[in-house]
Structure formats: structure tokens, C-alpha cells
Amino acid sequence: MIVIIKYNAGNIKSVENAVRRLGYDCVVTDDSEQIRKAEKVIFPGVGEASSAMKYLTEKDLDKLIISLNQPVLGICLGQQLMCKYSEEGNTSCLGIFDVDVKKFPPEDKVPHMGWNEITGLKSPLFNEIKESSDVYFVHSYYCETSKETVAECNYIRPFAAAMEKNNFYACQFHPEKSAGIGELILKNFLEL
Amino acid sequence: MTLKKRIIPCLDIQNGRTVKGVNFVGIRDAGDPIELARKYADQGADELVFLDITATIEKRKTLVDLVEKVAQEINIPFTVGGGIHSVEDAGAVIKAGADKVSINSSAVKRPELITEIAERYGSQCVVLAIDTKFNESNWKVYVKGGREETPLETTFWAKIGESLGAGEILLTSMNNDGTKDGFALDITDQVAKNVNIPVIASGGAGSKKHFEDLFLNTEANAGLAASIFHYGEIPVPELKAYLKEQNIAIRYESGF
Numbered sequence: 526m527i528v529i530i531k532y533n534a535g536n537i538k539s540v541e542n543a544v545r546r547l548g549y550d551c552v553v554t555d556d557s558e559q560i561r562k563a564e565k566v567i568f569p570g571v572g573e574a575s576s577a578m579k580y581l582t583e584k585d586l587d588k589l590i591i592s593l594n595q596p597v598l599g600i601c602l603g604q605q606l607m608c609k610y611s612e613e614g615n616t617s618c619l620g621i622f623d624v625d626v627k628k629f630p631p632e633d634k635v636p637h638m639g640w641n642e643i644t645g646l647k648s649p650l651f652n653e654i655k656e657s658s659d660v661y662f663v664h665s666y667y668c669e670t671s672k673e674t675v676a677e678c679n680y681i682r683p684f685a686a687a688m689e690k691n692n693f694y695a696c697q698f699h700p701e702k703s704a705g706i707g708e709l710i711l712k713n714f715l716e717l
Numbered sequence: 718m719t720l721k722k723r724i725i726p727c728l729d730i731q732n733g734r735t736v737k738g739v740n741f742v743g744i745r746d747a748g749d750p751i752e753l754a755r756k757y758a759d760q761g762a763d764e765l766v767f768l769d770i771t772a773t774i775e776k777r778k779t780l781v782d783l784v785e786k787v788a789q790e791i792n793i794p795f796t797v798g799g800g801i802h803s804v805e806d807a808g809a810v811i812k813a814g815a816d817k818v819s820i821n822s823s824a825v826k827r828p829e830l831i832t833e834i835a836e837r838y839g840s841q842c843v844v845l846a847i848d849t850k851f852n853e854s855n856w857k858v859y860v861k862g863g864r865e866e867t868p869l870e871t872t873f874w875a876k877i878g879e880s881l882g883a884g885e886i887l888l889t890s891m892n893n894d895g896t897k898d899g900f901a902l903d904i905t906d907q908v909a910k911n912v913n914i915p916v917i918a919s920g921g922a923g924s925k926k927h928f929e930d931l932f933l934n935t936e937a938n939a940g941l942a943a944s945i946f947h948y949g950e951i952p953v954p955e956l957k958a959y960l961k962e963q964n965i966a967i968r969y970e971s972g973f
Binding site: 538539542543545546571572573631633634635636637638639640641642659661663664665680699701702703704705707708 | 761763794813839842938968
């Protein structure tokens with residue numbers, strides 16, 4: 526079963542819809558037993574980092590997420606919460622990726638909203654995805670690039686559009702809103 | 718790598734159907750919104766906007782049902798507007814699957830609404846829609862579907878909206894809307910230069926060249942249009958292919 530982690534973040538419905546469009550059944554839950562037993566776990570989210578972390582900690586989901594062994598995909602805020610620290614609300618995050626999350630400086634319009642190119646693709650998530658494909662982003666904070674970066678984007682500065690470490694995958698863009706290319710990326714994850 | 722300019726078909730919704738007016742009056746039917754939405758998404762539209770133009774309390778449920786169906790069917794972002802007066806109204810369409818809500822008259826009446834929705838759901842989902850008209854010497858903000866002038870000057874109001882937490886501005890020039898004579902380049906650029914959030918230009922698109930003019934001459938991030946897409950005058954793929962040929966940063970994949 527595919528499990529989408531339910532917490533106090535928006536945009537969960539679109540992820541659920543996208544998974545169902547691909548023909549997979551899924552449940553949206555914060556039940557730790559169901560999450561632990563899932564075949565794949567999606568950790569979505571649009572929202573604010575400190576309140577999201579607070580909620581995860583209260584529900585003991587923070588410890589649960591880092592202990593998972595099956596493939597886990599963080600999306601947008603999900604990716605940021607998988608990092609070490611976020612400037613948003615001065616928040617200590619899950620620390621799966623050894624990376625900091627910073628606010629875009631106001632050198633261009635913020636949020637970074639719309640379709641932008643991803644390059645340097647090196648993950649099974651991007652099987653059959655061409656270099657410089659356009660995907661949909663909406664975010665005001667970005668993850669710094671590191672050795673865990675598996676796709677880059679450049680807006681104001683280069684940042685990690687996707688990351689991978691062991692069984693943990695993450696993307697800053699929204700595959701569930703990125704038309705056919707996004708569907709293929711989600712499908713690649715679901716077929717891992 | 719450049720952030721792409723967005724092409725956004727707008728669907729005006731009345732009683733569950735797509736309609737289109739000219740200069741804010743004179744409505745004609747333009748089809749089933751879900752079919753149209755799916756077609757535009759398949760054709761490579763970057764985003765969609767649904768504006769419920771007869772939002773009355775008894776019709777809200779119809780709109781929420783429609784939003785749910787759209788969210789199930791399409792794989793690109795979409796905004797829903799019309800009749801959103803409270804955080805609860807915004808929440809109803811966001812929970813149904815809308816990515817953003819647009820607010821217009823209700824934000825002029827009670828500007829705190831912008832902040833309330835932004836704090837609850839994030840700035841990225843608050844689109845401040847501004848209907849503007851050039852009135853003797855100034856671009857003024859109009860409300861209630863363009864029927865009522867306010868004392869607000871357009872660029873000033875856009876800046877206030879940004880400071881209150883809006884994540885995007887959807888600027889419609891009433892002088893241009895429905896004319897097919899092109900976008901209002903002056904006010905669009907003035908607003909876009911004065912805010913640090915994306916600006917969607919709306920009103921007046923009648924040709925591919927009008928979108929080229931918009932993106933070459935203003936800092937707008939997106940162009941929105943309705944009738945030229947609904948009646949097949951300019952198919953989305955043809956428009957995007959044209960803009961790409963003019964070296965405008967556009968998301969385009971062959972095979973649409």
C-alpha cells in the first residue's frame with residue numbers, strides 16, 4: 526500500500542489525486558502502524574516549517590519518519606523538513622539530509638513560482654526524463670546543493686531541486702502538478 | 718535556466734458552465750469546464766484559473782463539487798476565485814483541491830482577509846485579483862465585477878496587497894478586457910516593477926503577438942486569456958510554439 530503522511534500541511538489532496546490517476550491505491554493517514562507497514566511513503570506538503578515540525582514532533586512522526594526503511598518521497602516542504610535546519614521559523618528539522626534550508630534573497634520575485642528547468646539528473650526518479658525538463662515550483666525557501674543533490678535548478682542561485690540518500694528521496698518541485706513529466710517522476714518513485 | 722513565462726487559460730464559471738462576457742457584460746456559453754480544463758492541461762497550459770462569476774451562497778456547493786472534479790482530472794496548478802469572503806470560503810475550495818484562491822472585492826472591503834488566508838494556507842495560495850480601469854488620469858481599482866469604482870490607485874493597492882501577504886497579483890484591465898486589442902502594457906509593467914511577487918496580466922489578448930508584446934515590454938510573469946482559447950482562435954500549443962520561436966522563455970514540449 527502507498528501511504529501519504531497526513532499532517533497539518535496543505536496540498537495533500539493533489540498528491541492523493543495524482544497517485545490515484547496513476548492507478549495506485551493509497552491511504553492518507555498519520556497512523557504510525559500503517560506508515561511503518563507501507564510499501565512506499567509520500568511525505569508531501571505546502572506550509573510553514575516550524576508549525577509543521579511541531580505537529581510532527583507532537584505526534585511522534587519525526588522519529589517514525591527517520592526510522593523508515595522503505596522508499597520515502599518528500600515533496601516541497603516535505604523535502605525541506607527532511608533537511609537539518611530551516612531558516613523558516615528557525616526550525617530544527619529531521620536531519621536526513623545534511624543540508625540547510627535558506628530563504629531566497631529578494632533579488633528577484635519571491636516565491637519562486639512557476640515552471641523551471643531541472644538539470645544534472647542522476648536518480649532512478651528521473652528514468653526517461655530529459656535534462657532541462659520543466660517542472661512546477663512554488664517556494665520561498667530553498668535547499669542548498671550538496672553531494673546528496675540529484676537534480677539542480679537555478680533561480681536567484683543554484684539550489685537542490687531533488688535529493689536522494691539511501692531509501693530517502695525528495696523533490697522541491699511538485700510532481701503532482703508538473704503535468705506529464707511530473708506523472709512520470711511519481712511513477713518512477715512508485716515503481717522503485 | 719530561466720523561470721518560464723506562464724500561459725493561463727481562464728474559465729469564467731456560471732452555474733457550473735464556462736461562460737465569457739465582453740467588457741464585463743454580455744455573457745455567452747463556452748462549454749463544460751471539466752472538458753475544457755482537461756483539454757488545456759493536455760495542450761500544455763501552464764496553469765488554469767476558474768472564476769465563479771455568480772457566486773451566491775446556494776451555489777457554493779456546486780462550485781466546491783466542480784473544484785473537486787477538476788482536481789481529480791488535471792495535473793497542473795489551478796486557482797479558484799469568485800465569492801470568497803472568508804478564510805472558511807478559501808478553505809473549502811483549497812480542501813477540495815484548488816492550489817490557490819483569488820480574492821478581489823472582498824479584499825478591498827476587508828484587506829485583513831489577505832493576511833488571514835496567507836497565515837492559514839501560505840502566501841503562495843493567495844492571489845490578489847485587481848480589476849483596473851484608466852479613469853481620466855489614473856488607473857483606479859474597481860470592485861463588484863467592475864461595477865463600482867473605488868478611490869484606490871492600482872499600483873498602491875497592489876503594493877498594499879503584497880505587504881499584507883498576497884503571493885501573486887492577477888491584474889485585469891477593464892479598458893482592454895474583451896477588446897482583443899492587446900494587454901494594458903503600461904499599468905501591467907508599472908505594477909510588476911513595483912511589487913516583488915509574480916504578476917499575471919489579463920484583459921485584451923487577441924493575437925499571439927499580444928503575448929509577445931506583453932513578455933517583451935513588461936515584467937509580467939504570466940498572460941491570462943479566455944475567449945481566444947475557448948473558441949479555438951489561438952490554440953495553446955500554437956501560441957507557445959510562436960513564443961518559443963520569438964525566444965521568449967516558455968515551457969514547450971513538442972507533441973502536444
